[in-house]
Every structure is written in structure tokens, then in C-alpha cells.
Amino acid sequence: TQLLEQSPQFLSIQEGENLTVYCNSSSVFSSLQWYRQEPGEGPVLLVTVVTGGEVKKLKRLTFQFGDARKDSSLHITAAQPGDTGLYLCAGEKQAGTALIFGKGTTLSVSS
Amino acid sequence: NAGVMQNPRHLVRRRGQEARLRCSPMKGHSHVYWYRQLPEEGLKFMVYLQKENIIDESGMPKERFSAEFPKEGPSILRIQQVVRGDSAAYFCASSRQTSGQETQYFGPGTRLLVL
Numbered sequence: 001t002q003l004l005e006q007s008p009q010f011l012s013i014q015e016g017e018n019l020t021v022y023c024n025s026s027s028v029f030s031s032l033q034w035y036r037q038e039p040g041e042g043p044v045l046l047v048t049v050v051t052g053g054e055v056k057k058l059k060r061l062t063f064q065f066g067d068a069r070k071d072s073s074l075h076i077t078a079a080q081p082g083d084t085g086l087y088l089c090a091g092e093k094q095a096g097t098a099l100i101f102g103k104g105t106t107l108s109v110s111s
Numbered sequence: 112n113a114g115v116m117q118n119p120r121h122l123v124r125r126r127g128q129e130a131r132l133r134c135s136p137m138k139g140h141s142h143v144y145w146y147r148q149l150p151e152e153g154l155k156f157m158v159y160l161q162k163e164n165i166i167d168e169s170g171m172p173k174e175r176f177s178a179e180f181p182k183e184g185p186s187i188l189r190i191q192q193v194v195r196g197d198s199a200a201y202f203c204a205s206s207r208q209t210s211g212q213e214t215q216y217f218g219p220g221t222r223l224l225v226l
Contacts, residue, residue, distance in 0.1 A: 042204075042220050043154070043217045045214055096206070096213060097159075098156035098167060099144070099146075099154075099156065101154040101155070103151075103152060
């Protein structure tokens with residue numbers, strides 16, 4: 001049973017398009033993190049959301065944590081080829097405990 | 112800007128051999144987590160250690176796998192008598208403390224290939 005469901009699994013879009021990646025669960029998390037992973041490298045943290053309903057922006061990326069702290073979304077505006085990569089959401093049931101990862105969304109942005 | 116360091120980056124072993132994966136946490140970090148990433152799957156937690164203590168090993172197979180984080184030196188994930196199913200990318204992450212929200216920073220991983 002996958003505790004964190006990420007969708008879509010694959011996304012292939014043209015430069016300039018917008019996209020949203022979803023991370024859903026039936027469980028409540030104390031925090032949720034989004035990572036980006038390049039081939040052959042480890043995950044790099046993009047953002048941590050902690051408060052229900054929280055919205056964080058990182059340039060063209062907007063992250064939202066659901067009011068009930070069970071789900072999150074990542075929205076990218078005007079995608080660029082440099083956004084290509086594997087996006088992972090990860091939840092923490094309690095601070096300092098192991099991260100529970102979704103399977104990831106592989107994004108490909110072509111020019 | 113020394114991040115989490117892992118070595119080797121790539122490791123090839125034959126079935127039955129031992130694999131030792133090392134992880135040096137970021138400076139000032141005393142908590143280490145090991146995760147395994149299989150093809151087409153997300154990262155799965157294996158074990159969580161503080162200096163000289165295993166805090167949570169619920170994700171680590173009971174047999175052939177062990178982990179340590181000595182007072183001095185890197186954390187070691189050891190896999191004895193490797194099998195082909197052990198082929199995966201192994202990542203470690205470190206954090207400062209657990210009294211509040213602390214980010215886990217990941218290393219570049221060790222890609223283990225068992226022939």
C-alpha cells in the first residue's frame with residue numbers, strides 16, 4: 001500500500017505550458033516536502049510545508065499543503081526545459097522521523 | 112559547502128560478496144537516515160541512526176543488512192552475501208536534530224549493482 005500517491009507518474013509538455021503535480025494521502029502528516037532529483041544524483045529539497053492551507057512560492061513554482069494536511073500540490077507556471085526532472089513528494093508523520101516518499105512524477109519539458 | 116557525502120558512488124559486487132556503503136553527514140548533523148530506491152519505485156526508508164545508536168530500523172531487512180554510526184567516522188550500511196535483488200541506489204540523508212522541524216539533506220547516493 002502506497003501511503004503517498006503521486007500523480008501523474010509521467011508528464012511531457014511543451015515549453016511555456018503550466019502543470020500541476022498532486023500528492024495525496026489518507027493520512028495526516030506533520031510536514032510535507034517536495035524534492036527534485038536529477039539522474040544519478042540525490043534528491044534536492046525544494047520546499048517544506050508545515051501548516052494546513054499553507055502556500056509557498058519559489059519563482060515559478062507554487063506549493064500548497066491541504067487544509068487537512070493530507071495532500072499537497074506543486075504547480076509550475078510557464079515550464080522551461082530546465083524544469084525537466086523527477087519530482088518527489090515526501091511526508092513526515094512526526095518531526096524527525098523517516099520520510100515517506102511518493103513514487104515521483106517524471107517531468108519532461110521540450111523546447 | 113560540504114554537503115552529505117557518500118562513497119563509493121558506484122559499486123559492483125558479485126552474488127555472495129559483501130557491500131559496504133559509507134555516508135558522511137553534513138557538518139553539525141548527528142542524525143543519519145538510509146533510504147533505498149529501486150527502479151520505478153520511490154525511496155523507501157531503511158534505518159535511522161544517531162551517533163552510536165540505532166533509533167529506527169523498521170525498514171531494514173532483518174537478515175544480511177546492518178547499519179552503524181560510530182562516534183567517529185562515517186555511517187556504514189553493510190550488506191552481506193548480496194543478491195541480485197539488492198541492486199538499487201542507496202541514499203543517506205542527514206539532519207541536525209529532531210526537536211522540531213528539521214530538513215533532511217540527501218547525499219548523491221551509491222549505485223549498487225550485483226552481478
